[in-house]
Amino acid sequence: MILYYKCPSCGSDMTFDPKSGELTCDSCGRVENIETYPEELKQAEFSPEETKEYQCENCGAVLITTADTVATHCSFCGAGVVIGDRVSGHLAPKKVIPFTITKDEAAAAFKKWCRKGLLTPKGFMSADRIQSITGMYIPFWLFDLNSKVQVRAICTREHTYEEGDYICTETEYYEAFRDINLNYMKIPVDASEKMDDGLMDKLEPFSYDQLKEFKTPYLVGYLAEKYNYTDEDLEPRVKDKISGYIESYIRSTFRGYHSVDYKQKHVDTKNVNSFYVLLPVWMVNYDYNKKVYTFAMNGETGKVVGFPPLSKGKMTAWFGGIAAGALLAFKCVSLIMGGGFW
Amino acid sequence: MINKRSLFLLLITFFIVVSFGSFAQAASKHEVIYDGAHLLKDNEKAKLESLSSKLGKDRKTDFLIITVNGTDGKTLEDYVEDFYDKEAPGYDKKHGNTAILAIDMKDRDVYLAGFEKAEDYLDSDRMNQIREAITPALSDGDYYKAFSDFIQKAHDYMGYKPGVNPNSILFKWWFQIAASLFIALIVVGLMAYRSGGRVTVNARTYLDNQHSGVVSDYDNFLRRTVTRRRKPSNNSKDGGGGGVTPGGHSHSGSSGKF
Numbered sequence: 096m097i098l099y100y101k102c103p104s105c106g107s108d109m110t111f112d113p114k115s116g117e118l119t120c121d122s123c124g125r126v127e128n129i130e131t132y133p134e135e136l137k138q139a140e141f142s143p144e145e146t147k148e149y150q151c152e153n154c155g156a157v158l159i160t161t162a163d164t165v166a167t168h169c170s171f172c173g174a175g176v177v178i179g180d181r182v183s184g185h186l187a188p189k190k191v192i193p194f195t196i197t198k199d200e201a202a203a204a205f206k207k208w209c210r211k212g213l214l215t216p217k218g219f220m221s222a223d224r225i226q227s228i229t230g231m232y233i234p235f236w237l238f239d240l241n242s243k244v245q246v247r248a249i250c251t252r253e254h255t256y257e258e259g260d261y262i263c264t265e266t267e268y269y270e271a272f273r274d275i276n277l278n279y280m281k282i283p284v285d286a287s288e289k290m291d292d293g294l295m296d297k298l299e300p301f302s303y304d305q306l307k308e309f310k311t312p313y314l315v316g317y318l319a320e321k322y323n324y325t326d327e328d329l330e331p332r333v334k335d336k337i338s339g340y341i342e343s344y345i346r347s348t349f350r351g352y353h354s355v356d357y358k359q360k361h362v363d364t365k366n367v368n369s370f371y372v373l374l375p376v377w378m379v380n381y382d383y384n385k386k387v388y389t390f391a392m393n394g395e396t397g398k399v400v401g402f403p404p405l406s407k408g409k410m411t412a413w414f415g416g417i418a419a420g421a422l423l424a425f426k427c428v429s430l431i432m433g434g435g436f437w
Numbered sequence: 438m439i440n441k442r443s444l445f446l447l448l449i450t451f452f453i454v455v456s457f458g459s460f461a462q463a464a465s466k467h468e469v470i471y472d473g474a475h476l477l478k479d480n481e482k483a484k485l486e487s488l489s490s491k492l493g494k495d496r497k498t499d500f501l502i503i504t505v506n507g508t509d510g511k512t513l514e515d516y517v518e519d520f521y522d523k524e525a526p527g528y529d530k531k532h533g534n535t536a537i538l539a540i541d542m543k544d545r546d547v548y549l550a551g552f553e554k555a556e557d558y559l560d561s562d563r564m565n566q567i568r569e570a571i572t573p574a575l576s577d578g579d580y581y582k583a584f585s586d587f588i589q590k591a592h593d594y595m596g597y598k599p600g601v602n603p604n605s606i607l608f609k610w611w612f613q614i615a616a617s618l619f620i621a622l623i624v625v626g627l628m629a630y631r632s633g634g635r636v637t638v639n640a641r642t643y644l645d646n647q648h649s650g651v652v653s654d655y656d657n658f659l660r661r662t663v664t665r666r667r668k669p670s671n672n673s674k675d676g677g678g679g680g681v682t683p684g685g686h687s688h689s690g691s692s693g694k695f
Binding site (some may be wrong): 116159212213214215216222249250252257260261263264265266267268269270272273274276277278279280281282296297300313336337339340343344348398399400401402403405410413415416417418419422426427428429432435 | 443521550570596597598599606608613614616617618620621622625626628629632633634635636637638639640642643644645648649650651652653654655656659660661663665666667668
């Protein structure tokens with residue numbers, strides 16, 4: 096089942112406008128509020144069979160999609176379509192952060208980012224070889240986690256004082272125990288097989304005040320995919336993601352001790368709540384020196400991640416400059432201390 | 438541009454003033470080589486005298502060399518102290534800035550002393566370093582080399598601020614270059630690493646502060662231990678160290694055998 100959004104006034108295709116956050120008609124300028132838009136899909140149940148061919152009801156062409164595609168364009172008439180049965184039932188996203196950055200803004204922000212690169216080659220910095228900028232809703236699971244932590248440690252506190260000809264070091268030993276309850280809210284983990292995990296992690300943070308109830312019209316005009324991994328599949332990854340956070344919290348509760356020797360550490364992390372969301376990402380493909388570089392931009396905040404090519408010349412220049420500067424600094428220190436300049 | 442130019446001019450002026458300042462000091466005519474043991478040839482003595490007066494001018498300090506054949510039962514340190522009290526050497530005044538290298542051929546003793554400015558700038562640690570550097574030449578009987586090395590090193594070390602170790606690795610050119618290259622490597626590596634975007638979330642980003650925290654805790658005192666160690670005393674320097682002359686002049690020093 097394919098969903099179209101036809102303008103009730105003139106019959107043209109409507110698309111999502113990141114500026115206003117509404118569905119707009121490019122032809123007559125009609126604006127439809129998405130939040131009050133009737134959602135006929137919410138209750139509908141579809142068989143999750145992996146159909147790959149749809150007929151575009153707009154022009155009659157056959158629409159071929161991959162099994163994961165949720166939203167796409169008809170390659171013949173260009174109309175934005177949403178494949179309804181892939182966002183319903185257990186595949187229905189609970190929430191979505193709509194795009195707030197338009198394609199033009201994304202291109203401009205990307206060009207600006209390219210110019211800021213200190214090690215990127217000059218030819219790359221002009222950012223005139225952008226192959227494509229694609230708006231994609233990437234499937235994420237947001238996890239609410241609860242960790243119960245019990246730690247027992249032997250800690251020491253030291254202080255020194257002088258007594259006659261002696262320096263005394265007094266060490267006090269404590270047995271310390273902490274029972275900690277930690278709640279982490281909405282930790283995002285991408286559920287798409289295709290997307291590089293490291294790249295997606297760097298896109299964070301998303302600002303959750305833009306998190307909206309999911310409505311299919313948000314997807315019109317963008318690409319979207321359904322999740323490949325369930326929340327159960329991703330639990331180890333999210334737990335791994337917060338393990339460092341938990342460690343640093345534990346350490347913070349032992350502040351004031353000179354040494355902490357953990358005797359017992361028990362961490363029990365439970366998934367309290369997890370829900371499926373679609374988060375906006377601009378994927379930028381950039382052609383440089385016969386090689387394609389892929390960058391991702393947070394469609395809400397504009398943060399760009401991805402490795403640009405490195406210019407050997409610039410790296411050498413920086414290396415030389417910093418080495419010379421450091422040497423000069425050393426020489427100045429030596430001069431101040433009386434060691435002479437040479 | 439104006440700033441750069443004026444800075445450049447300032448530097449030039451600074452160097453001119455500094456170099457003229459050292460020439461401006463009139464040469465003082467002291468005897469600086471007391472070769473009682475007759476270890477030096479005349480031309481060697483003349484060369485050492487000119488070296489001593491040239492470098493001495495630079496540091497406003499007399500570099501004296503004393504050789505004796507026996508000290509009438511006194512220690513070499515006492516001998517040097519008496520010498521300073523009696524002869525009252527000094528670049529700037531009587532009992533002034535003086536660095537002395539004394540050797541006793543009979544007991545094969547060597548003693549180095551620094552007075553006034555040389556006491557601060559050639560403290561016992563630095564004197565030890567100089568003594569250790571020239572002892573091999575003394576043992577080999579190459580007295581001219583040992584004496585000129587003493588004057589040269591004493592002059593060089595007095596360029597460093599008191600309290601700074603002149604042989605510190607910080608002043609070694611190979612260390613400075615290696616450390617600079619290392620820093621540059623780390624910085625450029627970091628820049629390359631960070632060019633792909635940084636993780637900007639931390640432990641507090643997703644933490645629900647209102648519903649997180651320590652539920653219960655205790656800190657039970659177990660025991661207390663005290664360890665004592667003796668204060669490192671400041672006066673126990675190797676190789677003799679300094680002292681005060683009978684005439685009341687304090688000095689730094691270093692003594693040894695060769």
